Amino acid sequence: MAQQRAERADAVRNRRAVLHATERLLAEGGGEHVSLDRVAALAGVGKGTVFRRFGNRAGLLQALLEERSRELRDAITNGPPPLGPGAPVRERLLAFLDGLGAIAEDNAVLLSAHEQACAEDKYDDPSYQFWHRHLSVLFAEARPDLDADFLAHAVLAVFDGNLIRHMTPPDDPRRFTRSIQQMATALLDRGDHQAVIPQPIPEQDR
Amino acid sequence: MAQQRAERADAVRNRRAVLHATERLLAEGGGEHVSLDRVAALAGVGKGTVFRRFGNRAGLLQALLEERSRELRDAITNGPPPLGPGAPVRERLLAFLDGLGAIAEDNAVLLSAHEQACAEDKYDDPSYQFWHRHLSVLFAEARPDLDADFLAHAVLAVFDGNLIRHMTPPDDPRRFTRSIQQMATALLDRGDHQAVIPQPIPEQDR
DNA sequence: GCATATCCGGACTGACAGTCCGCCTCAGTG
């Protein structure tokens, strides 16, 4: 039922080659220069093969993204706390943002290219829906007074490849993750006391 | 100095015609179908004219967006409170989000098309920088303990045409604005009830 | 009127996503 017949050996080989070629092109040139012609050429396969495997440009990039995030997905579903079930909401949320932030920082170019290719249907992508549901549940639990569904979308909207590249200085590759964790923390804190430790910081002008 | 010579009358007429044609195409078809060929044809001008006026696709859409938001920009800089200077931070932020939210809700398709066309250089766009600076100043004042620069980017990241279309039900066109106001409010509230002295707001520099 | 700086139109180029179909190869069978 899962598969009537195993995938043919050459098909498997080609799928790997295409993904690998895509990685290489993304790594060397800017994400815009990754045309499917070039991917096919570098992978040593025909263009038709790329489309048969991945459907379209968005599908190819999505497959790559999925590969990079499968581990995190599994850890959230089945792994030990704080990523997996069982930890307090706050710890779980921070662990999740740490994981997703790392992936995003490491793959900002891929992320940009994917956003570019996806256009509308980004929100139907199963990966997106997984992250959204996870965040949504956490927010709903911690802040039933807010619109958790919206907050989940809002947090994910910040995982924008271009934005990440724009705000990540070379000497501080994890600035993005720290900042979004700080923002999420601020969102979790209700009007009542606790945490955050307000730093004096008199004021900042720019 | 402002202009060595006034713009020629036909040039002005054509610019209007092109912008108007773009509006019409955006309004009837989905944003993706607004090719510059079509815009030129509908406007009754040559393609070259469109490019001479607006530089490229992104420039055209940006011009349209700027037209739709000029009023809000002016109100923030020179208008009366709560949009303009003088109101407490919280009121000013909510008024701003109300205004920008309305524009975004009314122009979600245009917004999507612009994001698609802009790609990287969205963050260099003067309009974007204006909104960002405004938000950044407000956040810095209300929450000196947080990363105001990041928060401003994060809030603007949520103004995504596709996201807005995705989450706006036909019977509640202002859901987006309400939700983002709620989120911003949550971000302003410090964890403790430490008095946030409502300062008379000196003004913003630059 | 006349001169010329400016603008106009649309043919042209190059690049790309996605399709199609005849050929080839793998893998299962006897």
Added chain:
DNA sequence: CACTGAGGCGGACTGTCAGTCCGGATATGC
């Protein structure tokens, strides 16, 4: 091994689009 056909393969082909270019038209100042 030889056979066979389902499925995979390649790359030519199509349609579309952004952006360029230049000969010709025209508004404007004198």
